[in-house]
Amino acid sequence: MSCGQSCRSLGSLLLLLGGNLAVLVKIHENSINGTEGQSVLLRVSYRYHSDPQYPVKIVWDSGNMQDNLVTCSVLKCSLGAGGVPGICSAQIFYHPTYRNRIKLFPENGSLLLSDLRPSDSGVYSVTFQVSHQTFHINLTVHEEHHSTTEHPRESFLSHYYIIGICSSVCLLLLFLLFCCIRHRGAARQQQKRIIKQQQVSSVEESHMESTVVMDMATIYTRVGDSLEQSRQRPTPEVVYTSLSSPGPPQQDTGLYHLLV
Template structure:
């Protein structure tokens, strides 16, 4: 009786070890970052150390809530020289909460998550059955940084349309040019009046005669 139990225990261990050696899993990135509203890939690859016994099941879980994200049943795959699967025939079963958001790729086991939310941050695990090998990785979802639609909008001080700084500079230069032109004209006008009253030094007595003519006096004969 004891020998029978020992034989059964040894057989179970051999079957467990044999199952674990059937699939070799490789996590390419243990920490993944994503942005709200975008998509992210949880990268994975696997290969078979020998011809597997189909069907083989791949299950992705969100371990924070212990919820199944998506599962896939491999019905058949073509194996390369290194045991890499290709042209897999598979059935995918996304959970209702992740329908349209989660996609599992049978050839490499990677998981694609779309339309990320902050609540998607956490630890994800992938399991291969019947070998029951499990690997984990961490996903961190960040909020999308908002940038102003137009340069200088942060200076507007409200919800109105922002005016670029170069517009203010152009207006200032134009106003300064107009002021300089007005000042120049005002400065030249008195000089023109003085020039009209000036007398030629070559004709003596002209100034006095013009003064008398302005006062209405009759000119005197020399």
């Protein structure tokens, strides 16, 4: 083998190694749990080990479908310390089935899934085609539990509304009870007044009856007394007697009537 051929082979090997080490990829979690109806982030990050060779192609796939889930071509990025991408310009293509539920961030390659469904559970893989590196993340979507997923503020407000409604109902019942007791008290007072009036009327009627009886008895007594007195009074008797008046003996003597 000539020197020229050896140099060309070594250069090709270095170029291949440089291409493989041009992008360093990191997966933060191999397994992630999500909740139905919520969102989850499949976290990935990468940095350039050397001068980047654009475009950098990032592809996300799902074990539940045959076509690519997301295809992203990073056209250019501003690099920070350690070759970490800053602001990037990219072309992103989403699968129509997930168009409204997924979003890819070209600055780090992470994938956001929203409005999770149980059918979203499965293995997701991301491939950086510059370095031909593929990484896998297992996603498990759990069914929603209202008791555990309820927002604290919403729970507080719901409890507050329940307490307010119960308090209003209790106040209404107390008001109705007060009105009922007051109505019964007024009815009893009215009944007592009627009874007292009836008693007073009865006393007055009995007094009048006794007065009438007494008056009649008095009348009868007076009439009886009068009759008795009239009966006890002696009837006048006519007594005949002869009276002589002193005078000359030649005058006539006669009979005179004396009523006793």
